[in-house]
Amino acid sequence: MATCYSIQELMRMISSAAGSIADTVSDREGHQFMDALLGASRVYVTGAGRSGLIAKAFGMRLMHLGMESYVVGETITPAMQKGDLLVAFSGSGETHSITDICKTAKMVGGTLALVTSRSESSIATIADLAVVLDSRQYDDEGLSSDFAIRQITGSHRSGADYNPKAPIGSLFETAAMIFSDAVILELMDLRHTAKDEVEDNYSNIQ
Template identity: 90%
Template sequence: MATCYSIQELMRMIATAAGSIADTVSDREGQRFMQALLTSDRIYVAGAGRSGLIAKAFAMRLMHLGMESYVVGETITPAMEKGDLLVTFSGSGETHSITDICKTAKAVGGTLALVTSRGESSMAKTADLTVVLDSRQYDDKGLSSDFAIRQITGEHRSGAAYNPKAPTGSLFETAAMIFSDAVILELMDLRHTAKNEVEENYSNIQ
């Protein structure tokens, strides 16, 4: 019989697991990521599924800091050029649609930064810099690595009874969200950006 957990217990489990992932993040990788953000002309973000939502949230925060950021696939996103940075969020590092975007970014002379849970993935092999959020100790076994295939075949399962640490795959996104918020806080510090300056860029027509 599956163990029943309270919402509070599950929240603590996920928070503890995310904390353990933070302990594995390479300081060198983090600093290289920060340097790429600070020195790039424009920053593009990409991701599929929930990782795509994290990517969009990150682009929004960059805009709030006054940095030029775009979401790949949006109608107002301009052509990428040499000197621009593509930040890709992909737990598996194998999602076909995002792999193609990475190849295109590299072909036009862009820099590719990957945030992933798999440092040996296809995307990691082509990325200029990679930040590994190692959530694999909590991942399900035997599931297809490609996001689209998992969705189509119904392998994208969730539920506390199946995995008490977090719904399938979502621990990477949780860690990625925390990581991206930490990056924003450090960017605020390095760029000497005050809270009121950030708030001035909040949307006022929604």
Template identity: 50%
Template sequence: MKTDCFSILDLMLHTASRVEETARLVDQDEAARFLDEVISAKRIYVVGAGRSGLVAKAFAMRLMHLGFESYVVGETITPAFTGGDLLAAFSGSGETKSVVETCEIAHDLGGRIALVTATPESSIGRIADTVVTLGENHLRRPDVPHDFEVRQLTGQYRSASATATTPAETIFETAALVFADAIVAALMEVRHCTLDEIKGRWANVQ
């Protein structure tokens, strides 16, 4: 049955153009500092909630493929965080309670915090050592809770991106995934990783 809707191709191209617009506005100094934080860290931990959490997990997996010691906060095998470790946080609002609390703990433990966000002036942004700004946060309406968990429970989930013609558009999460993959590509160059090395770390029992 044919459904009347926007052209899927047009929606894909629209989303791609929005991500490109976001990418062109990324501060290259911020991106370079994020890269330096990853390279100099003893271990890299990642944290995020919802779709941002999935981006964080994908980033941790890619880092492992490159030979970094990376962990996802909240997993059962994640070891204790210590000074010298880096916490890479992905949060469009920078206010999600669980992510804020994790960052505060990491900060108190003497670790480094690198935040990827749409809201650099957020609670996490104020304590982060490095902040990469992707797009602009539009979760500023007083009737929309900033806390991800509250939005999920009350059915008020909105992406930290502008509303456009695309239903449920999530430019921040998509741009964050592209940014994370760009960091991985840069790390491959810095560490002179070969495809054979990376393939040797791909999961073979799952």
């Protein structure tokens, strides 16, 4: 009989995997990312699919801190200019729509920061800085043998039908969400932002 996992066990597996990814994050990359955020006139965020949802959540939190932030593609997003920062979330670094946005940002003089799982990609080659959340340690040959971990990384093996890019994979997005929340906490500390100041920026007309 196949092993059944409880929700709690699956949550612990995901948490453990995300913790392992955190151990791979470079201090240098983290510092560069923080410096870019603190030095930017305005911050734009972008991403596709689930990564896009993480990008929007990050942009919202930046706004809560009192920073000027925008989501690329929204109707009220102003033109990007020199001195502005684009933060792109892309696990593969190859998504065509995000690649085009990043190229445009560079063309107009913006700074490009990439949050990705791959250090070598089309977007990484043009980025001014990149933070690598290496979820590939659970993919392909380096994959955990555990069935549940194979599922959450999108690398479930099923004979000839094995597809390491199955859409159920979400470990990069999980790690990206944790990373972005950690960045917000660091920004609160560096900017001496109190909790009540953040709460003052919460939406009050929902």
